[in-house]
Amino acid sequence: MLMAVGLAQAASPEAGRAAYAAVDPFIGTGGEGHTFPGAVRPFGMVQLSPDTRIQPRKDAYGWAAGYRHDDSSIVGFSHTHFSGTGHSDLGDVLVLPISGDVQLERGDPDVPGSGYTARFSHDSEVAEPGYYAVTLDNYDIRAELTASERVGVHRYQFPAGKPAHVLVDLRTSMYDYPGKVLWSRLRLQPDGTVTGYRKTRGWAPGRELYFAMRFSRPVTGHAFHDTEQDVPYKGFPPPGHQDPRQRAQGEGRQLVGSFDFDGAAGDSLVVKVAISPVSEAGAIANLDAEVPGFDFDAVREGAREAWTQALSAVEIQAPEDDRKAAYTALYHALMGPSLFMDVDGRYRGPDGAVHRAEGFRNHSTFSLWDTYRALHPLLTLVQPAARTDDFVNSLLASRRQSPYGMLPVWSFHGQETWCMIGYHAVPVIADAYMKGIRGYDADEALEAMVATASYGPYDGIAQYMELGYVPIDEEGEAASKTLEYAYDDWTIARMAEAMGRDDIAARFTRRAGNWRHAFDPATGFMRARKRDGSFREPFDPTASGYGTDYTEGNAWQYSWYVPQDVAGLIQAHGGDDQLVARLDQVFDAQVDPSIFEHMEDITGLIGWYAHGNEPSHHVAYLYAYAGQPWRTQERLARIMSTQYKPTPDGLAGNDDLGQMSAWYLFTALGFYPVAPGSNEYVIGRPFLPEATLNLPNGKRFRIVAEGLSAAHPYVGRVTLDGDPLDRAYLRHEEIMAGGELRFVMQANPNKDWATAPDQRPYSMSR
Amino acid sequence: MLMAVGLAQAASPEAGRAAYAAVDPFIGTGGEGHTFPGAVRPFGMVQLSPDTRIQPRKDAYGWAAGYRHDDSSIVGFSHTHFSGTGHSDLGDVLVLPISGDVQLERGDPDVPGSGYTARFSHDSEVAEPGYYAVTLDNYDIRAELTASERVGVHRYQFPAGKPAHVLVDLRTSMYDYPGKVLWSRLRLQPDGTVTGYRKTRGWAPGRELYFAMRFSRPVTGHAFHDTEQDVPYKGFPPPGHQDPRQRAQGEGRQLVGSFDFDGAAGDSLVVKVAISPVSEAGAIANLDAEVPGFDFDAVREGAREAWTQALSAVEIQAPEDDRKAAYTALYHALMGPSLFMDVDGRYRGPDGAVHRAEGFRNHSTFSLWDTYRALHPLLTLVQPAARTDDFVNSLLASRRQSPYGMLPVWSFHGQETWCMIGYHAVPVIADAYMKGIRGYDADEALEAMVATASYGPYDGIAQYMELGYVPIDEEGEAASKTLEYAYDDWTIARMAEAMGRDDIAARFTRRAGNWRHAFDPATGFMRARKRDGSFREPFDPTASGYGTDYTEGNAWQYSWYVPQDVAGLIQAHGGDDQLVARLDQVFDAQVDPSIFEHMEDITGLIGWYAHGNEPSHHVAYLYAYAGQPWRTQERLARIMSTQYKPTPDGLAGNDDLGQMSAWYLFTALGFYPVAPGSNEYVIGRPFLPEATLNLPNGKRFRIVAEGLSAAHPYVGRVTLDGDPLDRAYLRHEEIMAGGELRFVMQANPNKDWATAPDQRPYSMSR
Structure with missing residues (x-):
């Protein structure tokens, strides 16, 4: 029934x-969450959100998503953000509406008026899935944001009686440092379309992102500036273009542009900005395909519908x-x-080249060390199988284009960052396959998983295959690596077995037992061995961080990582009660949090x-x-x-x-x-x-x-x-x-x- | 008869x-010629030639083509060179064969053995159109170079008994300076193809060039190095790849790679390197299309045939x-x-975007201030009309893609450098049209010429249109600009008249007379006026260089530039004898050459x-x-x-x-x-x-x-x-x-x- x-x-x-x-998009924007409150569609390529500070690298951790709820300043609205990362990047194409005089530098957020950075209070903020609004108090501008998949749409209400401008700053980034922008371009096309791109050296080195923007009202003036000092070659500005208002294009490493608008007092200005991994032409095509007009409300309504549909996967009474x-x-x-990917299916791969997705929608931003655990399994329940098929096909395409023949480790915007450890694309694919989600070439998938798990130079895999564990005298954080490899290996075995590939299944089932090489019966902890088989001494189960046996953890945290064989772990500890006693020690310990001060x-x-x-x-x-x-x-x-x-x-x-x-x-x-x-x-x-x-x-x-x-x-x-x-x-x-x-x-x-x-x-x- | x-x-x-x-390709490689002796096809995209020194900017003038005949060192063979420029750039993808140990730095050319730079003597050199050979004495390697249009082909004879390597250095450039390489990539693909690219900030800022290379013998080992210090983000090398021999790809700003080869003593190694303005895939396609095998002699023979055909345009008994x-x-x-352009017709335009040439072969490297005078007219006599049609179509395409809607001024690799003065694409097109070479849209061409000549912000054109001359108090080198604009304008009038566009013809015929505004009857020199109509004082007819009335010249050199109306010039001087007397003063003056020491x-x-x-x-x-x-x-x-x-x-x-x-x-x-x-x-x-x-x-x-x-x-x-x-x-x-x-x-x-x-x-x- x-x-x-x-x-x-x-x-x-x-x-x-x-x-x-x-939904309350502000949850996580303070504290440790590192989420952003801005406008995005489900899995959307554009994440349009306010950035409250542009922080130098050393202070950037808390601002990984650009916004912190404690802040009272807004530098601008940029079009790409990570949701919840520790490390960061992105923050592309920062746009800010301005009334009054244009300033070119963002200034000190703690000193109002020292630059173009705006002031706001939470009282004026509204955030809903796919929509964000705020009043920029010092400019008296109401700003609203919404998004389609590839286009961010802004609506600005300027005050009467003051000049209205829109600033586009290509110099800012999450995790900022001098020289991060390798190159950039700003171009005002004859039809009023503004295009450009930038190439940045960040978490993903050499990343390129293109954009195209259009305004609902005519641009009555503009100015392109290059604020870089001591430029060796003066390709920009062209001769005779000393006046920044005459420059139709700027190229350089520190570009900022301003655009002026006339109009009846109180008229709103809609600004739409498409991004593209491929080219300015690709961005224009995305713009035309997704937001042909300037109907902000229609885009907002589309975002609302998309989210309503996606969120209705779960009905909750509570x-x-x-x-x-x-x-x-x-x-x-x-x-x-x-x-x-662009609307025509083109995108950039880990080789930096342009490829076209055939038969799938290419996705990136694979935070796999995190998301293989519960996020990807959740998505098999709350999203169409096609979404997971897209993920798997994206992973396989990336591997085909990988210089190392590897599935992604931690990639975004198509590029490998090599962040964290393991080869956790493997369990994502195996989980999908075992659940009957199989809209990809399973033979290729298994081959890719085996090849990735057998790629010797990466993070001690060669030694792991030789010794059954990663030796700490040859590779850092070896205990964590041995444990995570063993789990990943087990998922290969599961999938191989289901495919009738018994040889592979047997081989990786053996490897799945490698967690035992990390287990130290004497201490009851998972530890790192040296090549000679001995555990590394001295051993401090409270020690975490670089140079230890563990990745972002200590022995108390990592010693229970055998998800594929908890029964084996129990046996190793001597029985149920012994493991339970150890787990109680974990939860009930008195720990001074300052011991982890060095581990953000x-x-x-x-x-x-x-x-x-x-x-x-x-x-x-x-x-x-x-x-x-x-x-x-x-x-x-x-x-x-x-x-x-x-x-x-x-x-x-x-x-x-x-x-x-x-x-x-x-x-x-x-x-x-x-x-x-x-x-x-x-x-x-x-x-x-x-x-x-x-x-x-x-x-x-x-x-x-x-x-x-x-x-x-x-x-x-x-x-x-x-x-x-x-x-x-x-x-x-x-x-x-x-x-x-x-x-x-x-x-x-x-x-x-x-x-x-x-x-x-x-x-x-x- | x-x-x-x-x-x-x-x-x-x-x-x-x-x-x-x-033909003797060494003519001009010493002295002031700035030509190179290496291998190129007629109008070829690849110019493969030895670079004898990589000079820093301040010393780079004499090494604009990479090679100076006085030198006795060879840094390597790079694939792009200008023939005869004053300013420079290029020198992409420097390749050097090495026997013995690999060194990664080129060292001091004056200190043999201080780096990888090789030694040679002219005795071992052979240069013919499309072919160059030299012996690298310290390595005991015979190196030969030839080229197809888009592929440079090397043949190296290594000595017996020593390890054989090929070095690929992406750090070097003509006109070198720290930071010139904005980004680069080196990748060893599984099939042994090496691909990569670099983006440089040189004379053309933000230029990108891609390449693909293959070796006739298996690569038995390789190493990729990044010699940049203090890299903020460690995207390269990947984790576990501390050994440069394990790196399949390098990305960064200072990349150098080495490739190792085994083989029977005395076997030769053929290396073929294709370049592409578009992508690594484009370079591979160029490689496959033009040089499918490793038959060095066949490519050399093809080059010889191409040159023989081209040179047979003139038969000389002398x-x-x-x-x-x-x-x-x-x-x-x-x-x-x-x-x-690539074999598929794709190339990059002045907007940095990829375009496809439809119905023409795209050309670049338009040194127009020089070549409109005699080179382009010569090519209408010694090359098929299709070549000039290609030039015109390339100029028109570039103008369509220009952020400023202008025909090229001085462009190479698709990019505008804004070098020199005038809008001399105009006379190139007019000369072609007047000679009946019309394989392009003449209406578009005339429109482009008029638009370029009417683009106000560039080099005082707005004032020129307003006043009939460029005012020196608002724009430098104003006398030269007025004179050259007037000539260019006359060619527009000629073409407009031939097309029946009488309004345009009349307007530009009037502008062609603007040279008269530069003529000073009191001194008999062409001079620059100020906005108020007066000539700028004090006036020194011997003064040349930045800040003067003239571009790379002085009054004695520039005062005869009215090619469109020498009869008018004669009248202005008072008659034939007066002009002749002035010309005699030009030729017969006693001039101390040191007066031009500041003007290279x-x-x-x-x-x-x-x-x-x-x-x-x-x-x-x-x-x-x-x-x-x-x-x-x-x-x-x-x-x-x-x-x-x-x-x-x-x-x-x-x-x-x-x-x-x-x-x-x-x-x-x-x-x-x-x-x-x-x-x-x-x-x-x-x-x-x-x-x-x-x-x-x-x-x-x-x-x-x-x-x-x-x-x-x-x-x-x-x-x-x-x-x-x-x-x-x-x-x-x-x-x-x-x-x-x-x-x-x-x-x-x-x-x-x-x-x-x-x-x-x-x-x-x-």
Whole structure:
């Protein structure tokens, strides 16, 4: 019966609108979240958002998304942003409306009037998915932003009686440093279209981004400036063009342009800006295709529709704060990987060359070390399979174009940054394949996964293949690498097995057991060995950071990373109770947070548990593997209540392109994908009275938490489609079939539910 | 009868081979010529030639073509060079074969062994059109170079018993300075193809050039280095690739790569390198299309055939030194404008964007201030009309893509440098049109010419249109600009008149008279006026250089620049004798050359006459306009005997993409195009006993100098097709009709020949 209901019902328009209204884009824009409040479509190529400060590299961490909620200044609205990164870049094509006199330098944000930087207060701000508005107080300008996939659209209301200008500054960037802009161009075409590009040396070295912009009113004057000093070759300005107002084109490394507008007082100006990875002509084509006119409201309405549709994948009945937090988490989970191609399918690959996507939509911004864990698995439930197929095809295309024949590690705008560790494109593909999402060449995919996992020069893989572990005397952070490689390897084995490639499956199943080489029975920690087989001494399980055995973590945080074989981990520790005792040590430790002062990313501490960074994300769920699911439930309650708030400072760590948010949403629903590739979700406990997944196959999966309250934090019993469910995990196919998962919550732990060995989630060793 | 012979005969293969053998590419590689000895096809995109020193900007003038004959070191062989410029750039993709150990820095050329720079002596050098060979003494390597249009081909013979390497240095440039390389890439593809590019900030700011190279033997090892210090972002090398031999790709600003080769002792290695303005894929396509295999000899033979064909446009019977000088002049006149597009027709325009040439072959390297004078007119006689049509179509395409809507001023690799003055694309187009070369949209061409001549912000054109002259208090070098604009304007009037566009013709005929505003009757010099109409004081007719009234010249050099109206100039001076007296003052002055020490380009002095720079090039022919052609004959004899030698230091000034050489060839034949657009050539006197033009229309035009000798330097009489020719000019159509121009030379001047007013060449005022 429930199945029948699922088939018959689509998401209701009302539910989508309510979901849309519940989102608060300011969540995460303060504190550690590093999200931005600006306008973006789901997975959109343009992220148009205010930048409150342009920070030099040394101070840039907190401004990775350009905006910090504490600030009261706006430098301008730029068109590309990461959502939730630690490291950063982007901030392309900064645009600011100005009334009165034009200033060319942004000045000191703490000294109003020292430059063009505007002042604002939160009172005037409005942020909704796909829409942002603010009043620039010192200019008396109301600015509104919206976006299509490739076009940012601005609407400015200038004050009467003052000259109106729009500034375009190509000098600014997230993570700014002198010389970052390698080259740039600004051109005013005879028809009033402004085009240009810049090539920057940032996190992605040598990145190129092109743009085209048009104004709804005639440009009555303009000026192009090059503020670089001591230019060796004077190619710009041309002879006779000493007056910046005569320059039709500027090329150089420090370009800023201003455009003047006349008009009746109170007329609004619409500015539309398309970006392109390929060329100025590509940007113009994107502009024409997506926003042919200057109807700001229509673009805003299109953004609203797109978000309403995307957010209606989950219907939530819950108190307002919980709905706000959950829908904002879903919103943040639909930011990336971002579309990265022109309307004609062309884009730039990791070779810097232009390619055309054939049969798929190319995406980039793969923060894979973060997002393979929960974000990509979430997207298989809340987005059409075609989206994940696009991701896989994008990863495979990138690998074909890779100078090293590797799948992306951490790439954006088509370019490899080599950030973080592992080869986590592998579990993304394996997870998709195992879930039956197969709109790509699976043979090529498996070959790419094997080749990537066998590429010796990268991060100790050669030694890992030789020794079964990464030796710390030859490669840094070796314990983390050994552990993550072993998990990734297991996902290759899973996919190879499913494809009938038994040789590959056997080989990578063996490699999946390499985590054992990192386990030190004497200390109970995962540690790094040297080539001679001995563990590196001295050993400090509290030490983290560069030079240690671990990546963004310490032994207390990394020693539980065997998602593919928690049963094996339990055995290694001597049994369920021993692992549980160790996990309790993790959560209950008294830790002085200053121990991580040197590690920006390690935040959100509960004992040693650091919810603000990804290596901890699966840890609370491990109790369930040890037969004590009520302990998982307790830990989750603590995490949910302390690490998330529906406020600007409500994220305990970087959102990391949606991984933090995906964790929240899964956990709120009641289950979590500890081991993507297993097709299992470990059951935790629900935090929402009722939620329904409108699945991409048209079916509905409802989760009900009967009796849920602060006084009833424990799972008493569970039914799936009315039948008792006595295991601590759900199968992906059970969700995809539609139906109802019903929890009955109670005041005390049910120590009998899902505790038997055969009721525990997947592990290799079983 | 002679006509019939002309129709019946094509160029004989023997004549072509003899012409080929007569060329000496070393002429001009010493002294002031700035030519290069390397391998190039006629108008080829690749100019593959040895660079003897990479000079910093301050010392770069003499090394504008990379090679100086005085040097004994070779840094490497780079693939792009200008032929004969003063300012410079290029020197892309420097390749050097090495035996023994690899060094990464070029070292001090004066300290052998201090770097990779090789040693050579002229004894081992061979240079023929399309072929160059040298022995690198310290490496004991024989290196040979040849080229197709877009591919440079190297053949190296390594010594036995030593490791063999090829170095590729992307750091070097003509006119070197720190930071010139904005970005570059080196990539070793799995099939052994090496690709890359660089973006440089040189004379053309932001220029991009891509390349692809392949080796005839397997690359057994390689290493990619980035020698830049203090790189803010470490995108290169990738993690784990500390060993430069593991790097498949390098990106950065200071890249150098080395490639290793095994093989039987004495095996030769062929290296082929294609360039592309568009992309690495474009370079690969060029490579595949033009040089599919590794047959060095076949490419060399193709180059020989191309040159033999091109050089057979003129058949010369003369003493060996004269033949050598004349054929080398023709060779140097066939260097540029250079082809600039991939085999698929794509190229980059002045907007930095990629365009495709439809229906023409795109050319660039337009040194127009030089070449509009004699080079382009020469090419209408010795090249198919399609070549000139390609030039015109390339100029028009560039103008369509120009941010300023202007025809090129001085452009190369598609980009505008704004070098020199005037809008001399205009006379190139007008000369073609007036000669009936019309394979382009003439309406668009005229519109482009008018638009360019009316573009106010450029170099005082607005004031010129307002006042009839460029005011020196608002724009520098105003006298030169007024004079050159007036001439260019006259060519617009000529073409407009021929097209029946009487309004335009009338307007630009008026503008053509603007030279009168520069004439100062009080001093007899052309001078610059201020906005108030007065001439600028103080006035020093010997002063030249920045800040003066003139461009690369002084009053003594620039005051005769009215090619469109020499009769008017004569009237202004008060009559024939007055002008002749002034011209004599020019040639007969006692001038201390040190007065021009600050002006590198003003060389080749005879009195004030400076044959090494273009403003003087028509001056000796002016006597003929004044009814004293024998004085022209005398001056030409002096210039020919003192300013040209068939030796490396044989050019008195920069060859300027063939203008110096075109002057030589015209003058040697006996006539010169003082006023392109007039369809007239002023008759001087021949310096070759016999020469035949094999015209592009299949006809032959023979020039015979009966009795020519040092003792018979004067023209006694002239016949055209047997009929007496009593005027001091030839019409273009008379040449194109084929036939015979016969001079009878004599010991004394014939003061009766061609002296009457109606026997003088074209002037507006008549």
